[in-house]
Amino acid sequence: MAVWVIIAFWVVVGLGVLVFAMASTRRRSEERRSRVADRATTLGFTVFFLGLGVLVPTAIMFGNSDAEEKAPGGIELTAEQTNGRQLFNERCSTCHTLAASNAVGMVGPDLDKLRPPAELTVNAIEDGRARGQGQMPAGLLSGQDAEAVASYVAAVAGQ
Template sequence: MVIAIVVTWALLGLGVFIIAMRGPHGARAAADAGKPKAPSKPGRRAVTAGIAVMFAVGLTVPALVLAFNGENKASVAVGGLHLNAEQQRGRNLFAQACAVCHTLAAARSYGRTGPNLDVRVGVDIPTPAGRKALVLSAIGEGRARGLGQMPAGLYQGKEAEEVAAFVAKVAGH
């Protein structure tokens, strides 16, 4: 659907451009009819064609990038990891409360106050269950280490589980 709309507008724009470059018509052409015509410049057609090609490429390339970038759905995180519904909700919750302090590549967050979760969780803890347990513990109890203090209970219950599931899945990828 998006491709059809973009292609339609690109062709319409190209058509208007080509018509505009054809030369004088109507009243101006009639007024110029009695005047001697200047010899045509041999490069005019080449310049017109070059401008038309640049115009077409300038519209087509961005349109194709936009049209085919639609495959990046919300269920895919950085690194091509597919997220389930719980993990997708966890990603949104992480962005709201955690991304300001923590670095996590899959969330595109680069905080400096809290620990880098790609290293601290993703590398230091080898199992997904262990990663989830650590994150749940940190969310529930808080942390007072490093440059800042993470308050306890930022999320509770289902929301804490969703954030922990997301971080456990993507940390280190």
Template sequence: MKLRLSLAAVLVAFVAGCGGSSGESNTPAPASDSGGKQLFTDNCSSCHTLAAAGATGQVGPNLDQLRPGPDLVTRQVNSGGGAMPSFKGKLTDAQIKQIADYVSANAGKS
């Protein structure tokens, strides 16, 4: 019990110590699940509705209704089609995969 408490104290001190003194304001992009959501917001939300991302675009199909799988999203984002531009070259393959995973996991979920 004592050990746990002091470990917590050390962690708190560590976090507090990292908090703010340096003048650097460039925080690195979080390498987490939120990446797909941010990428969707930046690249797709102007045209597509996806409630999980708070997106209400009306140009393309409503993704909550379409509920595309990751392969369909990947293909569409790479190739474009209809009025949708291709994102190949604008987004990396890894970013497109993040978006595809995010959309297929969240479409129709909220």
């Protein structure tokens, strides 16, 4: 949004310079007209291109730093889920498949297929799992960390 406002501003400045140059063509004597018009045009275009060359990229950079984190597929993540994604990469990706994290672990179930609700994931993390299809150790994470991962998995699994 901000980028378009700035671009529109500089387009208006550029048009303003053009109108000014044309207006002064009509009003002044031959000699003066061309000099004033030339200078105004040069100045105008310098300002115009400086604006495009400096302000627009700056605005885009700031715009991007404000943007929310996005997982593949354009899912917006909260700060907690972004933290959860980091933790998932560190603690879970070796054993589980999850496309949004490029995880392809085969020890535990494919989380994209399972699509576990957050409570199930928190429970699996705290208690571990050993129901016969391999083992997931208990207490891999705790408290807020476990919840952050669970919230992340619930948001992206199967997407």
